[in-house]
Amino acid sequence: MTLLQIDRALYLFIVVAFMMAFPPLTLAAAEGQGEDKILIPPPPAIAATAHILLDANSGRVLAENNADSRLPPASLTKIMAVYVAFNELTKGHLQLDENVNVSPNAWRTPGSRMFIEVNKQVTVSELLHGVIIQSGNDASVALAEHIAGDESTFAEMMNQQAARLGMTNTHFTNSMGLPNPEHYTSARDLGILTRTLIKDYPEYYKWFSLKEFTYNKITQRNRNKLLWSDETVDGVKTGHTAEAGFCLVASAVRDNMRLISVAMGTQSERARTAENRTLLNYGFRFYETHHLYKGHEPLKETRVWKGNEKFLNLGLADDLYVTIPRRKYKDLKAVMNFDQRIFAPVKTGDALGSVNVSLAGEVIADQKLIALSTIEKGNLFRRLYDAAILLVKK
Template identity: 40%
Template sequence: MKPKSLLALTTALFLGLTVPAKALDTAATSAMVVDFETGAVLLEKDAHRPIPPASMSKLMTLNMLFEALQDGRFALDDTFTVSEKAWQKGGSKMFLEPRHRPTIEDLIRGIIIHSGNDACIVVAENLAGSEDAFAALMTQRALELGMEDAHFANSTGWPHPDHRMSAFDLVQLGKRMIRDFPEYYPYFAESEFTWDGITQSNRNPLLYTSTVGDGLKTGHTEEAGYGLVGSAAQGDRRVVMMVTGLESSRARAIESERLTAWAFREFENITVMEAGTIAAEAPVWIGTADTVPLMVMEDIRATIPRGAEDSVTAMAVFDGPLPAPIAEGQIVGELIISIPDMADISRPLYAANAVAEGGFMTRVSAAAGLLARDAMTTVFGSE
């Protein structure tokens, strides 16, 4: 087996003082903060523990509705019927009645802004026939989307021992709302909605702070405490976060603003390497060229602690020498980006040009080189 080659590209990609981001704790029982562009995890606390998500799980109900809109099964101005079950449901309400015929757009606002349990049940029954059937579809779809800790017993987040999600699940779902449903995401930033003469305000505290919040969903039950899946944008950066288990709505507001402000203040996004950059030269075995340049095919962006540019390192990793023939654009290794106090980033390395297999004389030369190496090993007793 050929040895794995490690080529250190640089020990200082940028100049500057190293000032690591200050470690941060949170009063939340579960929490996660990520950079939306790079996916870098800035903070996590029990992020994979299944917890009662309360009304934050309404994001999954919205996901199912948004998918139905995107694939053309429904349109925003289509109307749904309201059942007795939906009308009689307690907790947060849109105040729907069986006589109403709300449009899907009304229901989206009723779920996001009013956190309407009745609106969720209307969506569930009209999409799947019953809330139980809808909850089963939610669970199946969540698993398909990589939310391994998610299991749904209802469409509302109403307390149930089998209704669970993790902070990781909720952050991934929040990112999906932003990334995959840009046409519907602006609803999350609306501060109030009036239905049947009743005006209610959005409870998301990030909409009313200096952190430029524009989504997503609060949650609260006695078992879960106060929680939020939130997102805020500042300049060219966006942060998605989740907290839960807080003791009051005020504590939720303070903690969510504190964490998002910290994420913007202590971290920045940089381009580590631009698309087309030659990252390394790899030796070639029995080829028409002795080496092949290795390149990155797309910009590599990373989230780093502010001031830590000079501590970012990159290393090319490949099994070398690379055997010819090598096709242009063939993946032949990976680039490992190491950042202080952050998880490593891995990106594929591609052959920048083709290298054909060498002819007879190339093989003779390679064989002679092996014989010479073996002779040196015998004389000096080294490996």
């Protein structure tokens, strides 16, 4: 063996020995160990026909099954009924202290009742409490007739709102949830609706946390049992028919994080309570939500060419939230992409870029960067001057 061959053999021996002593990192090791690694167990199995769990602020879905199936909603319908009423209140078309005359049709409505009396007057506020807390079908019909003239017209108002909110698997034929082949919604659509109601009408949403309501000397308790067993729960609505099974939409807030759970078609009152509790506990245990940027606040100042102003602030139309695995906030990466050459005129709200937030290489949030002010065209001198500068920059 020559000296060169001996050197090569010695080199190979050293390399093999080093590799045996220090094996290459596996993927799991490269991603980190213990708390540094993203280890989220799969969502729990839920004994329901359909369910969904989502964060109210970011909109991120944390668990779901059959979430787009069209199912009978029973009294979960009333979430949309009161949403329409809240919208009418906000527009000034309705007043809380406004009196409503109870029709024989409303009084005769079967199912759960508020016990309003025919030809008696009751206020809009009382009816809303009766719908939300007592799940009164009679109250729902009385409210629908007062707002729209009759219940079928009110159902069309509900459908219009559903279409506006993007509830693509929803259609209503009545205000209360009595069975009808053309009356259906989905777990996802109920999540969308509840999220919007909480955001748009916080002053009215607080009524969903009330545990009881007394009308006509009759006190009825809220059927949402989570209000008694979990102090972080502040709503939302139960429902039950033989066709729909036992249903519940629930919402809770812990450490400034709000989650919404929907379970449809469970076997009992106890089951709908337990399954929603399981969903909420899973979400709060393994995820956290962060408020990254406020809407309509400057995030970036950029140059505007040929305008009556030189600089423009860019921001977001809405607050930006992200929901991520716990203890991963430090690993978030945010990148702003925007047009490098923006020319006047620019109007407030014009989309000029985006904010992308990623975690472990995956984009988890993407919102448009918009102009926060209007910049008109500059005078002739300004336009010519900027054009000359741009020629030099080429």
